[in-house]
Amino acid sequence: MAELQTQNVKKQKPGLFKQNQLAIIVLVLLILFPFIMSLITGQPANEGKPKFWEGQFINFFIMAVYAMSYDLLMGYTGILSFGHAAFFGAGAYTMALWLTHFAPLISSQYKITLPGGMDITTTLLFIVALLLVLIVSILMGLFFSGASVRVKGVYFAMITLAIGEAFHILSKATDFVKWTGADEGLHGVPVPLWINPTQHRLRFYFMALFFMVVMYLFLKRVTESPTGRVFVAIRENENRVRMIGFNPATYRSLAFVTSAIAAGLSGAMFSLWNMSATPSMTSAVTTINALIMTILGGVGTLIGPILGAGLMQIFSQFFYQWFGARWPLVFGLIFIALVVFLPYGIVGTYRLRKQGMKAGWTRFTKQFSAKK
Amino acid sequence: MDNLMLNVSNIQTFIGQFHILEGVSLEVPKGAITVLLGRNGAGKTTTLKSILGLTPPREGIVEFKGNPIQGKRAYDVAAMGIGYVPEHRAIFSNLSVAENLKIAERKKGDLDKKADFIFELFPDLKRLYKLPGNHLSGGQQQMLAVARALVPDNDLLLIDEPSEGLAPILIQQMMEAIRSLSSKTTVLLVEQNFRMASQLAEYYYIIDDGKSVQHGKMADLVNDTETVHRYLGTAVGALGGKR
Numbered sequence: 227m228a229e230l231q232t233q234n235v236k237k238q239k240p241g242l243f244k245q246n247q248l249a250i251i252v253l254v255l256l257i258l259f260p261f262i263m264s265l266i267t268g269q270p271a272n273e274g275k276p277k278f279w280e281g282q283f284i285n286f287f288i289m290a291v292y293a294m295s296y297d298l299l300m301g302y303t304g305i306l307s308f309g310h311a312a313f314f315g316a317g318a319y320t321m322a323l324w325l326t327h328f329a330p331l332i333s334s335q336y337k338i339t340l341p342g343g344m345d346i347t348t349t350l351l352f353i354v355a356l357l358l359v360l361i362v363s364i365l366m367g368l369f370f371s372g373a374s375v376r377v378k379g380v381y382f383a384m385i386t387l388a389i390g391e392a393f394h395i396l397s398k399a400t401d402f403v404k405w406t407g408a409d410e411g412l413h414g415v416p417v418p419l420w421i422n423p424t425q426h427r428l429r430f431y432f433m434a435l436f437f438m439v440v441m442y443l444f445l446k447r448v449t450e451s452p453t454g455r456v457f458v459a460i461r462e463n464e465n466r467v468r469m470i471g472f473n474p475a476t477y478r479s480l481a482f483v484t485s486a487i488a489a490g491l492s493g494a495m496f497s498l499w500n501m502s503a504t505p506s507m508t509s510a511v512t513t514i515n516a517l518i519m520t521i522l523g524g525v526g527t528l529i530g531p532i533l534g535a536g537l538m539q540i541f542s543q544f545f546y547q548w549f550g551a552r553w554p555l556v557f558g559l560i561f562i563a564l565v566v567f568l569p570y571g572i573v574g575t576y577r578l579r580k581q582g583m584k585a586g587w588t589r590f591t592k593q594f595s596a597k598k
Numbered sequence: 599m600d601n602l603m604l605n606v607s608n609i610q611t612f613i614g615q616f617h618i619l620e621g622v623s624l625e626v627p628k629g630a631i632t633v634l635l636g637r638n639g640a641g642k643t644t645t646l647k648s649i650l651g652l653t654p655p656r657e658g659i660v661e662f663k664g665n666p667i668q669g670k671r672a673y674d675v676a677a678m679g680i681g682y683v684p685e686h687r688a689i690f691s692n693l694s695v696a697e698n699l700k701i702a703e704r705k706k707g708d709l710d711k712k713a714d715f716i717f718e719l720f721p722d723l724k725r726l727y728k729l730p731g732n733h734l735s736g737g738q739q740q741m742l743a744v745a746r747a748l749v750p751d752n753d754l755l756l757i758d759e760p761s762e763g764l765a766p767i768l769i770q771q772m773m774e775a776i777r778s779l780s781s782k783t784t785v786l787l788v789e790q791n792f793r794m795a796s797q798l799a800e801y802y803y804i805i806d807d808g809k810s811v812q813h814g815k816m817a818d819l820v821n822d823t824e825t826v827h828r829y830l831g832t833a834v835g836a837l838g839g840k841r
Contacts, residue, residue: 455693455701462690469650469684470702470746471676 256435259283260428272428280431284423286539287434288495289519291441293531295488296516301526302449303481304461308383309390310516313366313486315397315508317493320362322412322503323405324355330416348418356494363490367483375475390513398505411504415497423499430499437495438532441488445528448484457481522564524571533572602664603628603754603784604649609658609668611641611648618644619655620808624786626754626801631776631785633799633816635792635830641808642788643685646756649786650682651675663753677704681747685758685788687739689746691732695723698731698742702749709749715782716745719775737768744775754784761791773798792830796820804829 243250263276270276292314299305329351338347374385400408407413417423423430448454456477459467464474497503506512519538524530541560545553568575576583604626611619619641626632634642647653649660651672660668667675676682690698699709699716717724720741726734734742740760747755760776761769773794776785789795795802796816803813806829819825 452700452703452706455697458693458697459690459701462692463688465652466684466688466690468672469652469676469682469688471673471704471750473671473673 253439256283257432260431272426277427280427281423282539282543284427284431284434284499286536287438288492288499289515289538290438290532290535291492291495292489293516293519293523293535294441294445294528295485295492297520297525297528297531298445298449298457298485298488299481300517300520301530302454302461303457303478305478305481306383307370307386308510308513309370309386309388309393310485310489311508311510311512312370312390312393313363313489314493314496314512314516315393315503315505316362316366316486317359317490318497318503318507319397319406319412319493320359320490321355321494322415322497324351324358325415325417326412327405329355348420352418352421356491359490359494360487363486364483366490367486368479370486371475371479371482375478387510390508390510394505394508394510397508406503409505411502411506413502413504415501415503417498417501421498423501434495434499437491441491442528442532445484445488449528453477453480518561521571522561524573524575524577527571527573527577530571530573601628602626603662604786605659605661606645606649607659607661609645609648609655609660611644611653611655613644613653618653618808619648621658622648622805622808622810624803624810624813626784626786628784629780630800631780631787631798632801632803633787633789633795634803634805635789635795636805637830638790640805642805643758644808645805646682646758646786646788649675649756650680679751679753681750681752681755681783683743683747683755683757683760685762687736687743689731689734689739689742691739692730694730695727695734695742698746699723699749702746704750708751712749716748719748719778720745720771737764737772740764740768740772741775744772748779752783754786755779756786758788759790760787761789761794769794792826 260271260276260280263279264271267275271280295313296307296310299307299310329348333347333351336347337345338350339345370386370389373389374382377385396402397406397411398409399406402408420426421430421433449457456467456472457480459470459472460474460477460481467474467477493507496507515538519534520531521534522530522537523532523534541557542553545556549556564572570578602625604624606622606624606626608621608623609619610617610621622641622645624632624634624645634645636642644653648655649667651667651670651674655668658668659666662675662678662680665678667678690701693701703709722738723741723745726738731739731742740762744757744760747757757776760772764772769791776787777798779785787795787799789798796819799816801813802816802819803810804825805811811829812825
């Protein structure tokens, strides 16, 4: 074992950069992207074309976190939940309700300033909003896992679908029209000026990028921890987990709560980005989107859902331009083809075939070197 | 009694409506190998599952190191220090050998402490450390299943049919492994292979029709061809005589 360990350490230390070469290059490209766009188009990074493209990427970053949160449940823990939009919507509505109804009320009555005279009221209220989103997400996660602890398989899927739909109905209930705007949703949410996505697009771009990177690292840490190993073991065989001495119910709840936190935060980001919260964010379609993104990219990986979210962004944006309102039809065909030919998603299939592809490539290049 | 690791007294276990165990009593002494013998369907596996709480007994007492554990949840019982190696090579087949072992850690560093011992018992596992469980052969999977139970500090190991479906040479290796680990922990073994059981175990219990019908020292049973014949069938009886 000592030998095995030292091997690992030796591999890891200089590898920190080497192992993550691709990820770091992509990250640097994403950081430079707005400036590159501004160079190419000749427009400032906060206007025109660069602004549009930053918007595309912001949407992608947020949906990537949402898709990763779904994969933690489905891909890692093997929990196929159909109520995931409830987490996303809960985050979005918590943020929007707080900023629309409560934050202005408080800031109109109290002012908190730093000794230097700087007004930090909105900043503090925004931090409170994030904390509220966290708390609501944790409660939602506990509620979902508590309500479904005794059911398995199809019945579990049905229960999560039912709870998800219940929240959807709640979000468009006319009883709360004064608060939530019912069918219309909340629009024109007074997002703090310093992160307003229309005025400070570039700043919001970096905020969303930072959000995705942090959530990726957080979820990576979770999945590689001993707790994450138990998640995977539950996916494999719950009974054997019990034999080893872990309570599967506890770990399922943990998975639910972690996933709900990630989904809730991405929902909150989404409501900031759109400056709105609408019932469509809690609908089953939003859950299905998470499922599609995860399956497209690769189940049981974290990079997969990110890729899936990116593809989804491209599809939804450009297919509408190319095919008009019928774009989901074309997308559906592509989705079927992808599932048939890449059954484990892009990342999953790549990992499975990596060896074979490498061997094929060397055979291919050998041919040429032999001819020479 | 101080030297008892496990005391099972008159447990009654039902699976659905079926009365499977109708009074099994066992005393498993510390630091020895005790084997449960009996025909197919006699209730040996159910006895192990009842001890762990996977099929909780409706009546009776199960004491582990003097503490009653009947009625407790299986994961709590396991965490008290009982390792269970189920039949049919119950590993996590999509996880690697390393992950299969790591997951059994109850404290951080359990595996690092035990790794040398485990690789000494099962040298194959070291070579296969990074491979996924479903790439392993049947015998290797069985070894992994036993190894997994050795990772945490278990005082008692319940091992169900370790020789099932193994080639003779692997049975020999498995026997050696179980014998050498019995110096560290107590073992309660279920084994159909009477020759293996008779060479390994110090004590035996015979379970028939859900009842524990006879027990004693293995050395006595080997010479008692009539009992072996009656409860374990002729074929194994003949083997037992040849010992």
